[in-house]
Structures are given as structure tokens and as C-alpha cells.
Amino acid sequence: MDYRMLCVVLLSFLAYTNSEQVKFVDCGSVDGNVVEVDVQPCSQQPCQLHKGQSYTVNVTFSSNVASQTSKAVVHGVIGVVPVPFPIPCDDGCKSGIQCPIAPQKMYSYVNQLPVKSEYPTLKLVVEWELRDDANKDLFCIKFPVQIVN
Numbered sequence: 001m002d003y004r005m006l007c008v009v010l011l012s013f014l015a016y017t018n019s020e021q022v023k024f025v026d027c028g029s030v031d032g033n034v035v036e037v038d039v040q041p042c043s044q045q046p047c048q049l050h051k052g053q054s055y056t057v058n059v060t061f062s063s064n065v066a067s068q069t070s071k072a073v074v075h076g077v078i079g080v081v082p083v084p085f086p087i088p089c090d091d092g093c094k095s096g097i098q099c100p101i102a103p104q105k106m107y108s109y110v111n112q113l114p115v116k117s118e119y120p121t122l123k124l125v126v127e128w129e130l131r132d133d134a135n136k137d138l139f140c141i142k143f144p145v146q147i148v149n
């Protein structure tokens with residue numbers, strides 16, 4: 001098998017077994033640049049989130065600034081109304097990021113999105129921010145999801 005063919009096979013295998021890259025909208029990452037957003041498991045888009053399950057969100061970004069801390073703020077936007085979406089741990093420095101954050105470095109923020117059984121069945125947009133020391137966004141991303149039974 002030639003090398004290029006092997007790469008294609010390997011890449012499709014990775015795409016199949018690994019998490020799904022989701023289409024996202026940047027909602028104002030002033031202190032960083034988002035490279036990629038993965039949600040696992042998510043086999044179709046918008047991601048179907050089953051009640052009672054937990055999903056892994058992985059946001060890969062580069063920082064433009066130095067920061068000692070990072071704090072995640074998550075909202076579910078239903079129509080135009082943002083509702084706080086509680087996550088078990090909002091400390092970005094305990095979510096895959098090694099702090100202090102240095103400028104021009106790449107980080108992967110990895111956290112869980114628990115979908116409670118009492119959530120209603122609906123479509124919404126998840127808005128996920130990670131704020132730095134200055135309370136500015138290292139990233140702000142939005143992606144649509146559908147909560148299903």
C-alpha cells in the first residue's frame with residue numbers, strides 16, 4: 001500500500017473512532033483563537049444529546065494572552081433566551097488546561113456536558129465561554145444541539 005493510501009485509511013479510521021468535529025460559531029474569542037471543537041459521542045449534526053447521558057466537549061484553541069486562571073461559563077440558548085447550563089467543574093485549569101496560560105500556546109479544554117433527565121426535549125444552542133483573569137473570553141463558541149429521549 002502506498003503511503004498516501006495509508007494516510008487516507010488511517011485518517012478515516014481516526015475520524016470514525018474519535019470524537020466528532022462540530023460546526024461552531026465564534027461568539028467573541030477576543031483573547032484566543034479557536035481551532036477545533038469536538039463533541040463525543042456525536043454521530044450527526046446537530047449533536048443529539050440523550051437525557052441522562054454525559055458528553056465530552058473538547059475545545060482546542062490558542063491563547064493570545066497570559067492568564068493565571070480560566071473559568072468556564074455555559075449557557076443554553078433557547079430561542080433568544082440564554083439559560084445558565086450548569087457544569088460540574090467550571091475551573092478550566094482542572095479541565096485539561098495547564099495553568100498558568102501562556103500567550104501563543106495551544107490548549108485543549110476538555111470537559112463534560114451532563115444532560116439531566118429532567119431537561120425538556122428541545123433544540124437549543126450551547127454557548128460555551130472560557131474567561132481569563134481579565135474576565136475576557138479566551139474562547140466563546142456556539143453550537144446547536146438537540147436534546148432527545
Ligand SMILES: *[C@@H]1O[C@H](CO)[C@@H](O)[C@H](O)[C@H]1NC(C)=O
Pocket residue numbers: 036038058059060108110
Ligand atoms: C482534544 O482535541 C485535540 C485536537 O483534535 C486533540 O489533540 C486532543 O487529544 C483532544 N483531547 C482529548 C482528551 O480528547
